[in-house]
Amino acid sequence: xxxxxxxxxxxxxxxxxxxxxxxxxxxxxxxxxxxxxxxxxxxxxxxxxxxxxxxxxxxxxxxxxxxxxxxxxxxxxxxxxxxxxxxxxxxxxxxxxxxxxxxxxxxxxxxxxxxxxxxxxxxxxxxxxx
Numbered sequence: 203x204x205x206x207x208x209x210x211x212x213x214x215x216x217x218x219x220x221x222x223x224x225x226x227x228x229x230x231x232x233x234x235x236x237x238x239x240x241x242x243x244x245x246x247x248x249x250x251x252x253x254x255x256x257x258x259x260x261x262x263x264x265x266x267x268x269x270x271x272x273x274x275x276x277x278x279x280x281x282x283x284x285x286x287x288x289x290x291x292x293x294x295x296x297x298x299x300x301x302x303x304x305x306x307x308x309x310x311x312x313x314x315x316x317x318x319x320x321x322x323x324x325x326x327x328x329x330x331x332x
Contacts, residue, residue, distance in 0.1 A: 208318050211240050215311035218304070220277040228301025237307045244310055250295035251306055255317050256288060263290045266320045273312050279305045281313070 229237070231246065238244050244253045257263040267283050267290050274280040282293040292313055294306035 208315060212311045212314050215240065215308060216315045218308040220279040220305040220308055223296050223299055223303045223305060226296070226299050226303050228296070228299045228303065234302050241307070241310050241314065247293070249301045250293050251302065251310055252291060252293040253310070253313070254289055254291045255313075257290070258288065260287055262320065263288060266290055266317060269316045269320060270313055273316060274309065277305070277309060277312070279309050281309065
């Protein structure tokens with residue numbers, strides 16, 4: 203996705219705010235699959251969605267994970283993240299309902315934006331590596 207623009211649909215989803223899910227009903231597999239069609243390269247994994255983001259350096263992956271962590275804190279909806287060499291696997295699910303909620307898809311879209319911004323915004327004193 204490094205050379206592509208973020209779609210208006212992803213921007214719209216990402217503009218949503220995560221809310222309480224205590225009484226929500228988990229999405230069915232069909233509902234989740236339909237929503238995944240709007241998020242490139244995300245996959246459905248037994249009650250969760252996940253994607254592996256790839257980077258040109260280990261530090262770029264760490265910066266992405268940190269930026270997504272800050273967003274997760276603001277939204278109070280936290281992913282599982284596995285940071286590896288030049289890759290970060292991000293997994294979302296809504297534990298309180300033991301399945302997927304709208305919050306997971308909002309956060310996945312926010313992860314797409316964070317990834318795009320990490321590749322297109324160069325902080326001061328940072329070598330361009332993507």
